[in-house]
Amino acid sequence: MLRIVGKQSLERQLDALASAGIPVERIYMDKKTGTTIDRDGLSRLLAFLLLALFAEMERTFTAERAAHARAVAEASGRQIGRPVAHPEDKIEYARLLKAQGDSLGITATSPPLTTAMSRSDADKHQRQPIPRANGGEG
Known part of the structure; x- marks a missing residue:
């Protein structure tokens, strides 16, 4: 809030604010005490x-x-959140196929090896750590 006291000019103050880039609709002014x-x-x-x-x-x-x-x-x-897009058995199957040396293209799309998931989903699940039975990750 800008307060003008004494002999200060309201017009000069408004010009200074406008030249500083402050839009007119954001300037509040009144002329009362x-x-x-x-x-x-x-x-x-x-x-x-x-x-x-x-x-x-x-x-x-x-x-x-x-x-x-x-x-x-x-x-x-x-x-909580979005539902799981692929069941855990399909993810494990994709990991098994990848571990056997199949490419992600074969793992994701080629029958009878299909996992019914997209190549990007198969790739994402390959990068995720595999949860172990004792609660750790591998």
């Missing part, structure tokens, strides 16, 4: 600040509600 709260510029500024505050609060509450819903779903054993 600072001792009264019945000012148009102050009312518009307060309305803007209240809207911004409520928007930020709603964003925070939305994020908290989503986190709580995910925690409840996880605690009840439900799947």
